[in-house]
Amino acid sequence: MTGSEGSTSLSAREAARLLRQRLEMGGGELFLDGMTRDEVLQQAARALTDQESDGGGGFDRNEVSAPGGLGSAAVAPEAARVTKGVSEEAAVAPSLLPDDYEALREMAMACTRCGLSSGRTRVVFSDGPSAARLMVVGEAPGANEDASGVPFVGMAGQFLDLLLATVALSRQDSVYIANVLKCRPPGNRDPQPDEIAACSPFLLKQIDLVKPRALLAVGSFSARLLTGREGVALGKLRGTVHTYHGVPLVVTYHPAALLRNRRWIRLFWEDLQLLRSVIDDS
Numbered sequence: 001m002t003g004s005e006g007s008t009s010l011s012a013r014e015a016a017r018l019l020r021q022r023l024e025m026g027g028g029e030l031f032l033d034g035m036t037r038d039e040v041l042q043q044a045a046r047a048l049t050d051q052e053s054d055g056g057g058g059f060d061r062n063e064v065s066a067p068g069g070l071g072s073a074a075v076a077p078e079a080a081r082v083t084k085g086v087s088e089e090a091a092v093a094p095s096l097l098p099d100d101y102e103a104l105r106e107m108a109m110a111c112t113r114c115g116l117s118s119g120r121t122r123v124v125f126s127d128g129p130s131a132a133r134l135m136v137v138g139e140a141p142g143a144n145e146d147a148s149g150v151p152f153v154g155m156a157g158q159f160l161d162l163l164l165a166t167v168a169l170s171r172q173d174s175v176y177i178a179n180v181l182k183c184r185p186p187g188n189r190d191p192q193p194d195e196i197a198a199c200s201p202f203l204l205k206q207i208d209l210v211k212p213r214a215l216l217a218v219g220s221f222s223a224r225l226l227t228g229r230e231g232v233a234l235g236k237l238r239g240t241v242h243t244y245h246g247v248p249l250v251v252t253y254h255p256a257a258l259l260r261n262r263r264w265i266r267l268f269w270e271d272l273q274l275l276r277s278v279i280d281d282s
Contacts, residue, residue, distance in 0.1 A: 017166075094204040101130055101209050104202065108182055113198040116183035122149035123182045126206065132176035133279055134169055135212035136160070137203065137222040139254065140181035140191050151177045156256035160218070163255070163268060167276040176210050178203055180222050191221050200225055207247065213282040215247050216275055219254035227251065238271055241278060248282065250275040 098104045109123045124141040127150050136152075144154035152160055161171065169175050181191050181199045203225075207215070217223040220234045226244045227237055234253065242249040252271035253264045 094201045094208060097201060097205040099209070104205055104209065108202045111182065111199070111202070114183075114195045116181065116185060116195055116199075119186055120183040121146045124149055124151050124179060124184070125182060125202075126176060126178045127151050128171040128176040129173065130176060130210055132174055132210060133213045134175045134216060134275070135207060135210055135214075136164075136175055136177045136216045136218060137226065138177065138179040139219040139221045140179055140188075141184040142188050143184065146184040151179055152255070156254070156259060159259060160255040163258075163265075163272060166269065167272045169276070176206075176212065178206050180225055196221065196225065207244070212247060214275060214278045215244055215249040216271075217249060217251045219257075223251040238267065239274075241274065248278045250278065 098107060105125050108125050111117060111123065124145045138151060141151060142154055142156075144157075145151050151157070164170060164175060171177055180203055181195055182202060183199070185191060185195070215226065217226050223234055223237050224230050224232065226249055227242050229237060234251065237251040238253070242251065250271055252268050253261075255268075258265050258268055
């Protein structure tokens with residue numbers, strides 16, 4: 001089956017299942033046989049939208065198991081550390097932010113605590129159900145996200161959807177997604193320390209209110225923020241279970257990096273297996 005014009009297209013669920021099977025058999029290719037990059041990513045955007053139930057997208061604990069168990073736990077320091085290097089006016093401890101979810105969202109939508117607010121098109125607050133089992137934490141919005149107000153809607157986000165579907169997770173019903181920064185940095189540059197300090201209290205309050213069973217930090221900035229391990233390479237943080245304020249935390253590569261480096265796809269998938277075992281055991 002292919003996704004080309006005039007032929008039978010793979011469903012999103014079939015695409016996720018075939019990708020999972022290829023990874024289980026040791027394959028590490030980014031694209032499925034008979035499908036182009038765009039076709040795979042288009043299918044990923046619709047991952048798990050079919051309503052037929054087969055165990056939540058085909059995930060079977062007997063088919064996919066976490067390598068090496070849960071690993072050792074590392075506990076992140078208190079959230080107050082994120083205010084270092086930012087003015088007193090801009091820094092707000094998560095405990096001082098609203099306990100009402102909609103009030104928090106409205107405050108974030110009107111935020112002008114750092115210079116990024118002047119260049120944004122939209123504030124990118126979140127996507128997915130606020131009662132989700134998993135919370136995925138990214139770094140900052142890109143151009144597509146700034147235009148739509150929704151995190152992870154570009155190519156990397158569509159590939160993330162496909163990979164999550166291989167372990168029966170979906171932003172439609174089980175995954176809440178947010179970023180460390182709510183506004184796009186110019187030219188998609190890295191977040192600056194003062195921007196992280198000003199904006200991350202919103203993220204930390206989101207974690208408090210959503211109360212996910214587990215956290216998945218994708219990319220160096222979110223990983224370092226939530227583990228509290230500044231300056232540590234991402235590769236040294238992944239492969240084990242950390243905790244953030246009692247919530248199990250798994251760290252992995254950003255989906256955008258997978259599009260550039262195919263050999264990290266298998267490592268990402270192994271991290272997803274570890275994550276799924278954490279969720280199922282919680």
